[in-house]
Amino acid sequence: NIAIGKPAKQSSTQHDYNAAYAVDGNRGTNHLVDKCTHTDDGDTNPWWRMDLQAVYSITSVRILNRGIDQYGDVSYRLRDVTVTVGLTESDVNTPCGFFAGPGTASQLVVIDCPTLPRGRFVQISQITEPLTLCEVDVFGVPV
Numbered sequence: 001n002i003a004i005g006k007p008a009k010q011s012s013t014q015h016d017y018n019a020a021y022a023v024d025g026n027r028g029t030n031h032l033v034d035k036c037t038h039t040d041d042g043d044t045n046p047w048w049r050m051d052l053q054a055v056y057s058i059t060s061v062r063i064l065n066r067g068i069d070q071y072g073d074v075s076y077r078l079r080d081v082t083v084t085v086g087l088t089e090s091d092v093n094t095p096c097g098f099f100a101g102p103g104t105a106s107q108l109v110v111i112d113c114p115t116l117p118r119g120r121f122v123q124i125s126q127i128t129e130p131l132t133l134c135e136v137d138v139f140g141v142p143v
Helices: 019-023
Strands: 008-010 047-064 081-086 094-099 108-112 118-125 135-142
Touching (some): 008 019, 019 047, 047 094, 081 108, 094 118, 118 135
Antiparallel strands (some): 008 047, 047 108, 047 118, 047 135, 081 118
16 A cells, blocks of 8 residues: 555545545544545535655546544435556646446445556546545555
């Protein structure tokens, strides 16, 4: 996993559920206790992006979905997820893979990147729902 501890950003942040929580090594899935990321409820085009700080050929990305918490089971919100890769932060558009969903509670979603896209930045995007990521793993080989 080349993602852990790397810098991350997201399109918006609900409360203090910031982008760094997806690469903090905490694999718990109760987003209130284990500190998962969460974009604002009104963010209809949410994204999360990380800087690998070097260029890699990306082989796969894994997303640990939120589990059941005091809000019940809203894991279905993880759907229509696109993973893209880029060499610069302003151009993270090379396709890696897609997850149609909907996700299930505490699901480990594996998105393989069959074309082995090269990039320094990895972005996870979806439409219409807030984006919550409990942990993101990125696998690749240095270029």
